[in-house]
Amino acid sequence: MEALVRGENLKMHFSVSGGVLKAVDGVTLHIDEGETYGLVGESGCGKSTLGRMLAGLYKPTEGLVTYGESFKGKPQMVFQDPYSSLNPRMTVGEIIAESLRYANVGKALRKTRVTELLSLVGLKPDHVNRYPHEFSGGQRQRIGIARALAISPKFIICDEPISALDVSIQAQVINMLEDLQGKFGLTYLFVSHDLSMIRHISHRVGVMYLGVIMEEAGVNDLYRETLHPYTKALFSAATIPDPDMAAKINRIILQGDVPTPINTPPGCQFRSRCPKAAEICADSRPELREMAPGHRCACHFAG
Ligand SMILES: Nc1ncnc2c1ncn2[C@@H]1O[C@H](COP(=O)(O)OP(=O)(O)OP(=O)(O)O)[C@@H](O)[C@H]1O
Ligand code: SF4
Ligand SMILES: [Mg+2]
Known part of the structure; x- marks a missing residue:
């Protein structure tokens, strides 16, 4: 191996x-x-x-x-504290798409990918426009994991x-x-x-x-x-x-x-x-x- x-x-x-x-x-x-x-x-x-x-x-x-x-x-890193590792002023969609944006992935593709990632970690597509404080600790860690997975x-x-x-x-x-x-x-x-x-x-x-x-x-x-x-x-x-x-x-x-x-x-x-x-x-x-x-x-x- x-x-x-x-x-x-x-x-x-x-x-x-x-x-x-x-x-x-x-x-x-x-x-x-x-x-x-x-x-x-x-x-x-x-x-x-x-x-x-x-x-x-x-x-x-x-x-x-x-x-x-x-x-x-x-x-990629997944951190201990899903409270402090997510920017409170960004929506879930923005948080997950950030690294895709840096990788110059176009807007339409980013949107599709974010929806896909949300479902992969067991969140709903309509969570995309919400902010981290609207979620439980476990859900926030799922957001952190989706963010880590974004660029595959x-x-x-x-x-x-x-x-x-x-x-x-x-x-x-x-x-x-x-x-x-x-x-x-x-x-x-x-x-x-x-x-x-x-x-x-x-x-x-x-x-x-x-x-x-x-x-x-x-x-x-x-x-x-x-x-x-x-x-x-x-x-x-x-x-x-x-x-x-x-x-x-x-x-x-x-x-x-x-x-x-x-x-x-x-x-x-x-x-x-x-x-x-x-x-x-x-x-x-x-x-x-x-x-x-x-x-x-x-x-x-x-x-
Ligand atoms: N940027 C830094 N500047 C100075 N010292 C640091 C820095 N980062 C870590 N340290 C020190 O290095 C040592 C190792 O820290 P580290 O955070 O890697 O430990 P850890 O095993 O992850 O601990 P924990 O289980 O508490 O998370 C500690 O003594 C810590 O205070
Ligand atoms: S201090 Fe203990 S662990 Fe370290 S070498 Fe000696 S016997 Fe081994
Ligand atoms: Mg540590």
Whole structure:
């Protein structure tokens, strides 16, 4: 299978008052055509920044994003918050047609395409002249998805697309994204905090921590044979049915928040919270090594 998107040693560093903030610090990954690559990790670990680089919205400080031969259209994004990502002064029709206008698609064709897109995402043709505030959260996210689909892209980055929605409508939006993937052979980068959602929707999963991928594998391998201490901590807290117990374990293993990645010292990014950390972990950063076919892990003690 041909990789549709590749990132080689991607870094995104920001100058901040305290020094250099390394939001993404050396990520190499590929996403195959037609697959969903799930990206998990705690808040601030660099998921959105990585997504923006793969979408071409950020120029990497270092490294390269390349697209496969069958790639077409520009990568599109579906954002977490359908309230703030839609311009309140534009009609639904204008919002969906905007990228078509930029692509110099004529007015008549734009109109037909917008009607088609509205029906694809389960909205009505007469919604076209309404404004975003007239819709529910779920409907607004459908508008955001129609906008992303307008130019028939191959690759869509879904950055927490359902986390702002009511639980009751999350499944509808997910099912729709899956249907659309089947219909159009879409490739997704799917960013989420929700480990069971990631398990449900992804073919492969990458686990990020402080700007790097700590573990990456096919979804079944990752959930059955978790290798990295960070992934284990993340998963164990999430899979314990008793929330009090889960909170306790989370407190033990994943105390506090992810440290801010400013002026990070060498060594393993996870060492300040890792129960297995040893001297070598402070001296050298573990590489992402292939431990089994397709299963990569960045820990000195894995395997
Ligand atoms: N434009 C920017 N300038 C400076 N720092 C930034 C910028 N964008 C992101 N960061 C910092 O980079 C780190 C990674 O941010 P990012 O938004 O990619 O994380 P995330 O994993 O998407 O988090 P969340 O789950 O909360 O959405 C954070 O420390 C964030 O504060
Ligand atoms: S390299 Fe060391 S600190 Fe990092 S995850 Fe492995 S044991 Fe923990
Ligand atoms: Mg984010």
